[in-house]
Amino acid sequence: MTPLICDSYDNTISKNETWTATATPFLQGISTSMFGSSAILDYKAAGLIFKSVLNGALSATNGQWAIWGLFSTTAQSQSQFTTTGAAAIEAQYLALAANAPNSAFNGLILYTPVQGTQSVGGMPQEFIGFNPVPEPGSLMLLGTGLVGLAGALRRKFAK
Template sequence: MKFALLVSIVCLGVATAVVKADTLTLNSGTVNPSGGSADIYPYSFQLGSPSGTSTVNLMCLNYNREVTPGESWSITEESIPTGNSAMDQDYRADAILYSEILHPQAGVTASEVQYAEWSIFDSADLMGNSLFDSTAEVLASNALHAANDQQLISSGYFNQFTLYIPANDTSSGPQEFIGTATTPEPSSLMLFGSGLIGMAGVLRRKLVRSKV
């Protein structure tokens, strides 16, 4: 399983709310049916907390780092930032792509969404990788654009997601993951659906133009 470590960047004046500190233990990843050596979503984890242990499926945000089944590390659970920095925008794009892999568009594969996700932070590592195809590129571009939608930000849409950040984020440490925080409210589901429809429309138009 390949991943890349995201170097932490502290953005002055914009704080990400820490929910709590817990432990992740990797059970397994999912072999990519499209090929390649990197596993893709879902990654199955045991999430340990003071209240007990549960199994969660998470999506990896970073490429070119390796963890093995049974490996554990301490994490902080953080909300998606709503600030104006480039890093905040990237995390919101991550959340939008995570939504996409939960409810994919027709004709879009889990591999394409996962590689779009990895490209948000690690696009240089994917140069020349055939699995980072034109569909994945457009998905990433659309997610970054939607991440700056102020109506989406102010609606509380991003409250339904949680980031799982390694407590010791070092050059040899594990990667970051994203998951669902709570069951979305109906209003969130409505925004979720309209956001995906918008992304799908732009995706289809761009792909059609690219074939002309």
């Protein structure tokens, strides 16, 4: 099962609602995301917050409110935003995101709803997911490295 966290407080989903979403590697998906590429730093902070929720450094509740607050002034005006310390979490992770290497976002997937595919209501929520399986490009790089290493060892032992 893929763990998910919602990033769009102002959108809702209903029981038994269906829709189509595009699933893209996190950094690649930001350009076509719900909030667009102008929110890249917010998305990066949200990704790092989600990883901290997954590894137990943050509670799911505190992390969720911090992520919602990155993208919604409505979320920021809720009492839970204050009681969870979400503003401080946001500030901390926005600073981390500004200098985080792209590798910090490995395994994250952005699930962006496709407008018009929802079965009821307005635009559904967007989700960030995590899948620790390496991407095909990483496997190709590993394979190429192993072939090169095998060739070097073969030449060394052939002498």
